[in-house]
Amino acid sequence: KQEVTQIPAALSVPEGENLVLNCSFTDSAIYNLQWFRQDPGKGLTSLLLIQSSQREQTSGRLNASLDKSSGRSTLYIAASQPGDSATYLCAVSSSGGSNYKLTFGKGTLLTVNP
Amino acid sequence: DTEVTQTPKHLVMGMTNKKSLKCEQHMGHRAMYWYKQKAKKPPELMFVYSYEKLSINESVPSRFSPECPNSSLLNLHLHALQPEDSALYLCASSLPRDTLSTEAFFGQGTRLTVV
Numbered sequence: 001k002q003e004v005t006q007i008p009a010a011l012s013v014p015e016g017e018n019l020v021l022n023c024s025f026t027d028s029a030i031y032n033l034q035w036f037r038q039d040p041g042k043g044l045t046s047l048l049l050i051q052s053s054q055r056e057q058t059s060g061r062l063n064a065s066l067d068k069s070s071g072r073s074t075l076y077i078a079a080s081q082p083g084d085s086a087t088y089l090c091a092v093s094s095s096g097g098s099n100y101k102l103t104f105g106k107g108t109l110l111t112v113n114p
Numbered sequence: 115d116t117e118v119t120q121t122p123k124h125l126v127m128g129m130t131n132k133k134s135l136k137c138e139q140h141m142g143h144r145a146m147y148w149y150k151q152k153a154k155k156p157p158e159l160m161f162v163y164s165y166e167k168l169s170i171n172e173s174v175p176s177r178f179s180p181e182c183p184n185s186s187l188l189n190l191h192l193h194a195l196q197p198e199d200s201a202l203y204l205c206a207s208s209l210p211r212d213t214l215s216t217e218a219f220f221g222q223g224t225r226l227t228v229v
Contacts, residue, residue, distance in 0.1 A: 031216065032217075034217065034218060036220070041202070041223075041225065042222055042223065043118075043120075043204055043220045043221050043222040043223045044157070044204065044206075044220035045220075046217055046218065046220070049216075049217040089156060089157075091218075093216060093218075100145050100147070100162045100164060100169065100170065100208070100216070101159055101162065101170060102157075102159065102206075102218060104156035104157055104158075105156060106155070106156050107156060
């Protein structure tokens with residue numbers, strides 16, 4: 001059974017700092033990995049999708065990397081802003097049986113202080 | 115348009131009521147999902163529809179009944195719910211697995227309270 005772990009559970013940084021969020025998964029047979037952002041009481045906003053054959057993806061100040069063999073992904077946020085404050089969720093799509101199933105980590109609650 | 119629209123945004127229902135949650139997307143996605151999210155927890159998969167057919171049911175109680183009437187719509191029918199079913203219900207959609215990208219897009223959710 002796939003398990004996804006995110007570290008740290010919470011992170012508080014001053015504005016302008018660069019930061020890294022970590023995600024690990026137990027079964028390396030994944031189809032893709034997706035990073036989401038969730039504001040309190042809201043839905044999920046897709047940030048980056050990395051296919052299993054890719055090593056990284058970039059979008060603006062965000063960069064996500066994937067090391068499938070070691071079961072790890074990182075989300076790098078450059079020059080953080082107060083508007084980046086949210087919960088960040090990592091989810092993996094397993095490539096076996098349940099083709100469409102996303103398994104989520106518990107998330108990292110990020111607070112960026114002005 | 116990468117939008118998944120869920121209605122209603124908020125719903126309060128009694129334990130004897132019957133209600134439905136609705137989800138709509140016009141991205142041509144043929145995989146649609148229902149997730150349940152409790153406070154401070156990650157989303158948990160409930161159902162997956164692939165090409166309008168139920169492909170995954172994560173042992174969800176029968177008081178939750180999904181329906182996919184066409185490729186753009188997904189419903190979740192609710193009946194005889196319990197207070198512990200109160201949660202944020204999220205709908206998502208994606209292209210099927212045998213395409214280049216299976217990026218999942220989520221709606222804003224329906225906040226359900228069972229009284």
